[in-house]
Amino acid sequence: MRKILLIGGTGFLGSAICRHLSRRLAKADFSMTLPTRRRERAKQLTVLPTVNVVEANVHDPAALARLMIGQDAVINLVGILRGDFQRAHAELPAKIAAAAKAAGVRRVLHVSALEAAADAPSAYLRSKAAGEAALRAANLDLTIFRPSVIFGDGDSFLTLFARLAKIAPFFPLACAAARFQPVWVEDVAASIVDALDRPESIGQTYELCGPRQYTLRELVSYAAKTAGTPRSVIGLPYAVAWWQALLMELIPNGPMSRDNLLSMRVPSVCTAGCTLPFGRVPTALEVVAPSYLRDGRWRAGNDRRRKKARR
């Protein structure tokens, strides 16, 4: 029996990885353990026969040590857009590295973010870089993934714009010229699952991007139009955007923060054009997004879960 610990596995990307693993591996051959802060929020995953959702505080080294027992690999997906970045993105990977080492779990896969760097403009990207560094320093069989923004049914990106387009007559948009290279959640999940069985991925850092770059303005217009509610987008000057973000920080789980603005100063695009590892061909946004944006068919589930979970 092959055992995989999926930390942060109850969210958008984790659910896709669970589906891929469940499909790809023979049921009798493996099992996944997914720790969560609240088991009831991960009900949709408890129905998968190979998935064991357990309530645990992964920040507690003793709890982590228990979770590591008997595992063959650990995948860390914990990530937040607001809150204590240092704790979630830097301290937790360091604790995971220590627990994995102590338990003899050598294989570690970790999801970071494109353009994570110690000197990045945003605390989010700096904390992601610190997490990568902590894991690298532990000298494990490590693979790091750095996706651009991820789209797919249940995303909190295109779906948010489509949803806002239903209620707003136009979009006053911060950082309209910011660049992204969105990558499909299924392509990200498949790349991570591929890496589990590829020794050549050990020691590698993979950027994950879709086939095309877009400005934020293009993405917002596209989402609104595809949802059947085309809207004009009005780019905001940075100073106005800063005040808008400050106000949104006052709303619990508001859609924007000042740190998000700082993140968008760095283009979230792949350095070598479009890249996915292992010869995988990235799926175009236009092929997938209409299936969940058109006529408001998007899945509310992840958004609601994130709100409840305050992530």
Ligand SMILES: NC(=O)c1ccc[n+]([C@@H]2O[C@H](COP(=O)([O-])OP(=O)(O)OC[C@H]3O[C@@H](n4cnc5c(N)ncnc54)[C@H](OP(=O)(O)O)[C@@H]3O)[C@@H](O)[C@H]2O)c1
């Ligand atoms: N989605 C994107 O566009 C995107 C782009 C680039 C990078 N990434 C990275 O990809 C990873 C997965 O993203 P996602 O979209 O799947 O995120 P998500 O849907 O928000 O899920 C986040 C997961 O992290 C856990 N979590 C959140 N805050 C936590 C905390 N303070 N302590 C412990 N666990 C916590 C949640 O577990 P609970 O069940 O306990 O709530 C959940 O399983 C993250 O590292 C993210 O930074 C995502």
